Amino acid sequence: MRFLHTADWHLGHHLCDKDREEEHSRFLDFLLHTIHEQAIDGLIIAGDIFDNANPPNASLRMYYNFLKSLTQSPCKHTVIIGGNHDSVSTLNAPRALLQSFNISVIGGATENINDEIIELKNEEDNVQAVVCAVPFLRDRDIRNAVAGELYEEREKRIKEGLANHYANIAKIAQKNRPAGCPLIATGHLYAAGARRSDSEKDIHIGNLGQIAATAFPQAFDYVALGHLHRPQKVGGEERIRYSGSPIPLSFSEIDDKKQILLVEFEGEKLQNVIPIDVPIARRxxxxxxxxxxxxxxxxxxxxxxxxxxxxxxxxxxxxxxxxxxxxxxxxxxxxxxxxxxxxxxxxxxxxxxxxxxxxxxxxxxxxxxxxxxxxxxxxxxxxxxxxxxxxxxxxxxxxxxxxxxx
Incomplete structure (x- = not known):
C-alpha cells in the first residue's frame, strides 16, 4: 500500500494581510498530479486544513473542489482529521456525504473511541490498513479539570491524557486488525524535542501537551502528525513524522523545504518514507x-x-x-x-x-x-x-x- 501524508494547509491564511489563495491552489494541483502520477492508494491530511474556525467561502470552495477531484483519481481512501485551527462542526458537517466517497473525516474527539478507528478496504471488501484517526485533542477531551490544581499537576494530567488516548486506541485497533495489515495513527500535537517555527499557535497552555515519541505505542507502524510546519522525524524514529506545511506560513520558514511524504508498506512492514518536495510558487x-x-x-x-x-x-x-x-x-x-x-x-x-x-x-x-x-x-x-x-x-x-x- 502507498499513501501520502500531508498536513497544515491553512487554507485562508494571510501573511501581512496578503492572501495565499494562488499558492494554495498551485499546491493542490501539484498534490492531485502526484496522486495520479504515483498511483497513490490513500491520502492522510493531519489537521489544520483551514487557518481559522470560520474559513472564507473561497477556502471552503477550494477544499470541496479538491475532494471532488479526488473521487476521480486513483486514491481510494482519504482520512482527514481536525487540527487546533479547524472548527469541528465545519469539518464534520458533510461527513456522512463524504463517507460515501471513501473520504473519512474526524473533526474532533468522538464520544466513542471506536469511531476514530477506520478500516480501509479494497474492492473485494478486504481490509488493507487500519487507521487510528486521532484528531487534535483539546483539554476537555483528555482531562477533567480540578479546581486549584498546580501548573505541574495540570501538565502531568494533559500528558497522561494524551498518552492514555493513544494507548487505548492502539489496544482496541490491534485486537481487531487482520494479520498483515499496517496500523497507522494520526495526531495533531506538539511532540517533545521537535523544532517549531514562528507560525504555530501553542496547542495547550505553554505547550503543556508535549509528549515524547515513547507515548506512541510500538503497535503503530506509522504515525502521521500535523501541527509543526517543519518536516521532521520525532525522536529520530522513521515511523513517526511531521509532514510540515506545504507553503511557508511565516518568514521564519524561508529556509525550510516543503514536502509531502510518500509512505510505502509491504503488508504491515514499513518499507519507505519518501519526501516529495513541493514546488515553490512564491519565494x-x-x-x-x-x-x-x-x-x-x-x-x-x-x-x-x-x-x-x-x-x-x-x-x-x-x-x-x-x-x-x-x-x-x-x-x-x-x-x-x-x-x-x-x-x-x-x-x-x-x-x-x-x-x-x-x-x-x-x-x-x-x-x-x-x-x-x-x-x-x-x-x-x-x-x-x-x-x-x-x-x-x-x-x-x-x-x-x-x-x-x-
Whole structure:
C-alpha cells in the first residue's frame, strides 16, 4: 500500500494581510498530479486544513473542489482529521456525504473511541490498513479539570491524557486488525524535542501537551502528525513524522523545504518514507543589516524561476532613529520582482535615546500573546508575578480558542 501524508494547509491564511489563495491552489494541483502520477492508494491530511474556525467561502470552495477531484483519481481512501485551527462542526458537517466517497473525516474527539478507528478496504471488501484517526485533542477531551490544581499537576494530567488516548486506541485497533495489515495513527500535537517555527499557535497552555515519541505505542507502524510546519522525524524514529506545511506560513520558514511524504508498506512492514518536495510558487526572502547592506542585497536580488512575485521582510539594524528608513528600503525594491511586506528595525547604538527606539511593529504584526507580554513589561512586574499572569492569560486564551472551534 502507498499513501501520502500531508498536513497544515491553512487554507485562508494571510501573511501581512496578503492572501495565499494562488499558492494554495498551485499546491493542490501539484498534490492531485502526484496522486495520479504515483498511483497513490490513500491520502492522510493531519489537521489544520483551514487557518481559522470560520474559513472564507473561497477556502471552503477550494477544499470541496479538491475532494471532488479526488473521487476521480486513483486514491481510494482519504482520512482527514481536525487540527487546533479547524472548527469541528465545519469539518464534520458533510461527513456522512463524504463517507460515501471513501473520504473519512474526524473533526474532533468522538464520544466513542471506536469511531476514530477506520478500516480501509479494497474492492473485494478486504481490509488493507487500519487507521487510528486521532484528531487534535483539546483539554476537555483528555482531562477533567480540578479546581486549584498546580501548573505541574495540570501538565502531568494533559500528558497522561494524551498518552492514555493513544494507548487505548492502539489496544482496541490491534485486537481487531487482520494479520498483515499496517496500523497507522494520526495526531495533531506538539511532540517533545521537535523544532517549531514562528507560525504555530501553542496547542495547550505553554505547550503543556508535549509528549515524547515513547507515548506512541510500538503497535503503530506509522504515525502521521500535523501541527509543526517543519518536516521532521520525532525522536529520530522513521515511523513517526511531521509532514510540515506545504507553503511557508511565516518568514521564519524561508529556509525550510516543503514536502509531502510518500509512505510505502509491504503488508504491515514499513518499507519507505519518501519526501516529495513541493514546488515553490512564491519565494519568501528576509533581508537583514544596515540600510546600505540591505540596498546592496536588493540590487543583487533575482526572483529566479518562481511563478509568483517574491515577498520580503526587511530587518534593519540602525545606529539611530531614521524616520524615512522604511521609505528608503521600499524605494530600493521598486525595479525588482519583489514586494516588501514588512520592515522592522533594531538599534545597535547604546546612545540611542528611549524616544528614538520606537517600536516599528504595528498591531497587525503582533499576536495577542505578544500584546499581553508587552503590556506586562510596561507594568514592571517581578518575574514571579509576570509568570503567573502569563499562565492565567494563556489559560483564558486557550479556553476561548476551544470555544471558537467547537
Amino acid at each position: 519568501l526572502r528576509r533581508f537583514k543589516g544596515s540600510i546600505a547592506q540591505v540596498q546592496a542585497e536588493l540590487e543583487l536580488f533575482e526572483n529566479g524561476t518562481e511563478a509568483l512575485q517574491c515577498w520580503a521582510e526587511v530587518q534593519l539594524e540602525l545606529e539611530k532613529f531614521t524616520p524615512d528608513a522604511d521609505e528608503q528600503v521600499r524605494r530600493f525594491a521598486e525595479d525588482k520582482n519583489l514586494q516588501i511586506l514588512k520592515v522592522s528595525a533594531t538599534y545597535t547604538s547604546s546612545a540611542a535615546s528611549l524616544a528614538e527606539q520606537v517600536d516599528s511593529a504595528d498591531l497587525s504584526e503582533l499576536n495577542v500573546s505578544d500584546v499581553f507580554s508587552r503590556r506586562c513589561e510596561s507594568q514592571n512586574l517581578d518575574d514571579a508575578d509576570e509568570k503567573e499572569m502569563t499562565r492565567l492569560f494563556q489559560e483564558l486564551l486557550s479556553d476561548m480558542e476551544e470555544e471558537k472551534t467547537r
